[in-house]
Amino acid sequence: MSRLIVVSNRVNPPAESGEESVGGLAMALAAALREYSGIWFGWSGRTTPEFTGRLAIERVGGVTTATVDLEAADLDEYYNGYANKTLWPLFHYRTDLAAFDRAYGEGYGRVNRRFAETLAPLIEPDDIIWVHDYHLIPMARELRRLGVKNRIGFFLHIPWPAHQVIINLPRHSGLVEAMFDYDLVGFQTAEHRQAFEEYVLNEAGGAQTAPGDLSAFGRTLRVGAFPIGIDAAEFARLAASPRAGRMRDLMRACTVFRRLIVGVDRLDYSKGLEERFLGFERFLAENPDLRRQVLLLQIAPPSRESVEAYQDIRARLDALSGRINGEFSDLDWSPFRYVNKAYRRDELAGLYGAARIGMVTPLRDGMNLVAKEFVAAQDPEDPGVLILSRFAGAAGQLRDALLVNPNSAEEVADALKRAIFMEKDERIRRWRSMFESVSREDVTAWRDAFVRALAAMRSERSAVAV
Numbered sequence: 001m002s003r004l005i006v007v008s009n010r011v012n013p014p015a016e017s018g019e020e021s022v023g024g025l026a027m028a029l030a031a032a033l034r035e036y037s038g039i040w041f042g043w044s045g046r047t048t049p050e051f052t053g054r055l056a057i058e059r060v061g062g063v064t065t066a067t068v069d070l071e072a073a074d075l076d077e078y079y080n081g082y083a084n085k086t087l088w089p090l091f092h093y094r095t096d097l098a099a100f101d102r103a104y105g106e107g108y109g110r111v112n113r114r115f116a117e118t119l120a121p122l123i124e125p126d127d128i129i130w131v132h133d134y135h136l137i138p139m140a141r142e143l144r145r146l147g148v149k150n151r152i153g154f155f156l157h158i159p160w161p162a163h164q165v166i167i168n169l170p171r172h173s174g175l176v177e178a179m180f181d182y183d184l185v186g187f188q189t190a191e192h193r194q195a196f197e198e199y200v201l202n203e204a205g206g207a208q209t210a211p212g213d214l215s216a217f218g219r220t221l222r223v224g225a226f227p228i229g230i231d232a233a234e235f236a237r238l239a240a241s242p243r244a245g246r247m248r249d250l251m252r253a254c255t256v257f258r259r260l261i262v263g264v265d266r267l268d269y270s271k272g273l274e275e276r277f278l279g280f281e282r283f284l285a286e287n288p289d290l291r292r293q294v295l296l297l298q299i300a301p302p303s304r305e306s307v308e309a310y311q312d313i314r315a316r317l318d319a320l321s322g323r324i325n326g327e328f329s330d331l332d333w334s335p336f337r338y339v340n341k342a343y344r345r346d347e348l349a350g351l352y353g354a355a356r357i358g359m360v361t362p363l364r365d366g367m368n369l370v371a372k373e374f375v376a377a378q379d380p381e382d383p384g385v386l387i388l389s390r391f392a393g394a395a396g397q398l399r400d401a402l403l404v405n406p407n408s409a410e411e412v413a414d415a416l417k418r419a420i421f422m423e424k425d426e427r428i429r430r431w432r433s434m435f436e437s438v439s440r441e442d443v444t445a446w447r448d449a450f451v452r453a454l455a456a457m458r459s460e461r462s463a464v465a466v
């Protein structure tokens, strides 16, 4: 059987099974690596004054990891620069925040080259290689340059934007051309896949040679939609744990006679927090009789704090949350709690379970796993209501959520009111259909679908090599 090599910017296998702070994605990839006796390769998270290319190989929780340090300029130009100041905002339709700087592009190319040079000696002829996310789009090109002929797949966790958006990127054609060095490219949704196809057909003069096969730049590539899921069974187990139970009790005790509305997001401008707060403010203004019946608890741990746009959004959210509480609080009560802290996964499961309403309203999101976690943690006898942005990839599967345009404070306020008054029968009906999808299309189904599709391919390149 082929070995699997997973490549991602950060490498985070669970130290031991059952660790409650590791995400479902890390768990699923670690499980696949154990099954295929593979290697997880990426950045160590450390910087050194100069790049050494020295590999640190470790065994963590039954998984072999191979990590390499980067130098400080790499971190600035590749990670904070091209990945998080150029591609992230642009791919989330924030052209206003996207920074275009030649040095970022050079740093991005350099780090991908360094990663490829460090990884290449570890690759054996039959290995299959699975590269993750926007940090590493040119990895296959760099590996091919070094003569690697293995099957290489790529999965994009964030949206692929519409044609008119992607063409804002200087040298966009080079980036797309580099994707044709993969054998298989996976997107979260059919919409993202179609946007990519449209670029290839209309901008790159490519053609569709068979369903799912695109040819351009003298090469052929298979593309597909592989919507990522959560480990639903594991999440249900977490929701039934003693810690989750304590969290549910705690939250119920602080919301007696009130309905808990919960939001859990990384503090990121793509998550629509400002718009959510404004929607909630409008709800409070329009419904004086319901004010005392709700508490919005928003959990948002800071992320990417060295990037200016993240400092700005944090300051705006601080001001807005203060304004809402200042305007609507009373001596004995306030409608809004805003917490900048991360919580363990079992605690989050308890929190979701205590909530009557989950608000997941990103402006754009590749998928959004919080929406699925919220569904997985509900009590089947008395489930809460999910309010979900129609611009999250998850909206393609969770059709029974209350779908909203997150930019419309009016729609968000109306959805809150509807969720508050929703009868139990309707809540159960909607939840059942969502739970069925979350359980069936889970993280293992996602991983297996991608790995099988890649393993079944005979790379054009390996065919040449034989």
Ligand code: ADQ
Pocket (backbone or CB within 6 Å): 023, 024, 025, 157, 158, 228, 264, 265, 266, 299, 300, 301, 341, 342, 343, 344, 345, 348, 365, 366, 367, 368, 369, 370, 373
């Ligand atoms: P993210 O943008 O990070 O992921 P998301 O899918 O919501 O977004 O995943 C966030 C994860 O972090 C969830 O598992 C959530 O539980 C956890 N988390 C969030 N806030 C937390 C808190 N306060 N404490 C602890 N944990 C917290 C990117 C893409 C998404 C895509 C995923 C996976 O942007 O669209 O769904 O990758 O492909």
